[in-house]
Amino acid sequence: MRRMLVTLASCVVLLSSALAAHHATAVFDLGKRLTLTGTVTEWFWANPHCLLRFDVKNDNGETTHWVAETQAPPNMTPFGWSKQSFAVGDQIKVTLEPVKNGQPLGRILQVLLPDGKTLVAGAPAIPAGGAQQ
Amino acid sequence: MKYVEADLKVRLYTVRLYKVRLDSRAIITAIAAMAIVTLLAPAISGQQGFRRTPGAVYDRDFPGKKSGPAPRRDISGIWEFANGGAEGIQADGAKAIPSDGKPEHELPFTPEGRKAFTANKPTFGFTQVPSALTNDPMPGCDPQGFPRIVLHNAHHEQIIQTTTQVVILYQFNKKWRSIWTDGRKLPSNPEVPAWEIKDSPPPEARFWGYSVGRWVDDYTFVADSNGFDDRTWLDNAGRPHSDALHIIETYHRVDADHLEKTITIDDPKYYTRPWVALDKMPYRLQSASLEIPEQECVPSETAKYNQLFASPAAK
Numbered sequence: 001m002r003r004m005l006v007t008l009a010s011c012v013v014l015l016s017s018a019l020a021a022h023h024a025t026a027v028f029d030l031g032k033r034l035t036l037t038g039t040v041t042e043w044f045w046a047n048p049h050c051l052l053r054f055d056v057k058n059d060n061g062e063t064t065h066w067v068a069e070t071q072a073p074p075n076m077t078p079f080g081w082s083k084q085s086f087a088v089g090d091q092i093k094v095t096l097e098p099v100k101n102g103q104p105l106g107r108i109l110q111v112l113l114p115d116g117k118t119l120v121a122g123a124p125a126i127p128a129g130g131a132q133q
Numbered sequence: 134m135k136y137v138e139a140d141l142k143v144r145l146y147t148v149r150l151y152k153v154r155l156d157s158r159a160i161i162t163a164i165a166a167m168a169i170v171t172l173l174a175p176a177i178s179g180q181q182g183f184r185r186t187p188g189a190v191y192d193r194d195f196p197g198k199k200s201g202p203a204p205r206r207d208i209s210g211i212w213e214f215a216n217g218g219a220e221g222i223q224a225d226g227a228k229a230i231p232s233d234g235k236p237e238h239e240l241p242f243t244p245e246g247r248k249a250f251t252a253n254k255p256t257f258g259f260t261q262v263p264s265a266l267t268n269d270p271m272p273g274c275d276p277q278g279f280p281r282i283v284l285h286n287a288h289h290e291q292i293i294q295t296t297t298q299v300v301i302l303y304q305f306n307k308k309w310r311s312i313w314t315d316g317r318k319l320p321s322n323p324e325v326p327a328w329e330i331k332d333s334p335p336p337e338a339r340f341w342g343y344s345v346g347r348w349v350d351d352y353t354f355v356a357d358s359n360g361f362d363d364r365t366w367l368d369n370a371g372r373p374h375s376d377a378l379h380i381i382e383t384y385h386r387v388d389a390d391h392l393e394k395t396i397t398i399d400d401p402k403y404y405t406r407p408w409v410a411l412d413k414m415p416y417r418l419q420s421a422s423l424e425i426p427e428q429e430c431v432p433s434e435t436a437k438y439n440q441l442f443a444s445p446a447a448k
Contacts, residue, residue: 026256026263027446046434048272051441067441074288074304074426078185078218099446 028107029100037093038066043086047072050081052108054092066104068096070121081119090114186289188423191217192415201389205351208299208384208392211291211425215391215417221287225258226370227396227410228284232258240372246403249373258370264439265447269371270364272439274430278340278365279310279358280380280396284410285369289425299346299354304425312346312356312382319345319359338362338376346382356382367398367410375402385413392416 038054049069056064070076073083086092091114096106110120185191192215214220226232230240232255242250254262255269264272271277277285288304297315302308320343339360346356358380367374381397396411398404 026261044434044437046438047429047431048435049438049442051438053441067445069438069442072428074428077426078187101446101448103445103448105442105446 027099027101028097030097032098033095033109034098034106035093035095036066037091040086040088040090040092041065042088043083045073045083050076052086052094052111054094056104064104066094066106068094068106068108070108076121079120081121085113085119086111186213186218186423186426189213189218189419191215191417193217200387200391203352203386203388206348206354207294208354208386209292209294211289211419211421211423212392212416213289213419213423214287215415218288220414221283223285223287224369226284226368226372228414229409229412232260232368232370232372234259240408241405243401243403243405245375246373246400249375249403250371253366253371253373255366255369255371260371263447264443269369270366271430272435274432274435276340276365277305277308277430278362279342280382280398280410281366281368282308283394283396284367288428289419289423290416291425299356302425305428306430307427308341310341310344312344312358314346317345319343319357340365342378342380344382352386354384354386356380356384358382373403374398374400377402381407387415390418392418 036054036056038056040052040054042051042053044051044053049071050073052068052070054066054068056066058064070081073081076082093112095109095111097109098106108121110118112118191213223231230238232238240246240250250260253269254260254267256262256264256267271281282303282305283290286305290304291302293300293302294314297313299312299314301310301312303310337360340362342358343360344356344358346354349355359378361374361376361378363374363376363378365374366372377400379399381395381399383393383395383397385393385395387393393413393415394411395409395413397407398410399407
């Protein structure tokens with residue numbers, strides 16, 4: 001039974017990557033996932049993409065300023081996101097797909113909120129770069 | 134979901150697989166598990182991509198239910214994609230013929246058309262570039278125009294019929310078009326029109342073109358448009374058009390709840406033959422009280438996005 005569950009879990013993870021990867025964009029490291037814990041410094045509810053800015057401290061106490069995008073507001077509200085989703089100072093856990101060039105930038109897949117709820121970004125079907133509203 | 138941990142577990146399990154004796158039971162279990170997941174994959178995928186505008190209804194809400202008969206000469210109402218809002222997102226170009234490098238999706242460019250396509254630098258599709266290198270007119274909130282409004286990031290449309298026009302209100306940027314139904318003809322040359330109606334100004338090249346329409350039968354409305362400004366792109370993949378662009382737009386009222394839209398591109402300067410960009414795209418009639426969401430291109434917000442994200446991401 002345990003063997004079956006592990007096999008099943010493996011298949012789910014592999015398939016999830018394949019499903020996410022078909023939305024190609026030039027700047028993202030497709031299929032790569034990072035999970036970061038940090039503190040919200042700004043939630044910019046805007047077009048063409050919303051931006052979540054948050055600070056992440058490493059073990060040495062050094063802070064990295066991350067900027068992560070979502071799609072435009074009308075594409076996020078059906079998934080439960082709003083202008084009030086985050087407040088400055090919120091402690092959050094963000095799972096994102098980073099950009100290729102190593103800058104602290106990425107597109108959000110989901111965020112674990114301080115109250116234990118999770119916001120999921122939905123399918124990343126829309127391109128980056130301001131070309132999409 | 135802890136992707137990092139999950140990936141690690143997969144790798145550990147893979148390593149362990151080599152150490153265990155692969156008996157027939159394990160193989161059958163693995164095959165069965167793969168089969169189950171493969172069968173579930175479309176459902177998982179569909180759920181991930183499904184967006185629901187509050188109050189909107191889609192075909193999945195009425196499984197097996199047959200719609201009533203189509204009303205005669207009526208395409209009015211608020212319309213949304215019958216299979217969900219994500220259906221209208223055409224990131225890689227026109228839905229019927231995306232820019233994906235497949236030979237069957239190669240457009241019939243003239244030499245001039247290919248030159249124009251090569252000069253365009255889209256951020257999506259087969260010829261995509263990083264966003265910082267694009268010359269897409271949209272990021273700066275230049276007019277998207279028609280037909281890109283329905284071939285890129287299409288959303289709700291509200292169609293209003295008057296005695297002289299079919300008016301289409303588009304969600305994106307709150308834009309609208311008038312399709313004249315008073316019997317006037319398309320100007321043969323939009324730059325120097327042989328204009329028939331005294332009180333109307335002559336058409337010049339427009340981002341939204343100039344449109345006239347007619348009912349070809351009681352359930353099919355066809356519009357022709359020309360007079361386009363060639364600065365707009367046809368779609369998000371940088372497909373170009375010239376000032377000779379002529380668009381044929383067909384709306385077929387299938388039944389009480391459904392409308393199909395077809396868009397045909399006819400541009401003899403850039404394409405050797407007409408091609409279909411949207412092929413019987415199904416829309417579902419929404420409640421008359423549905424509120425169409427606001428969606429604006431905001432230059433100041435775009436500038437901040439480019440500064441904080443798009444430019445550093447492309448370095």
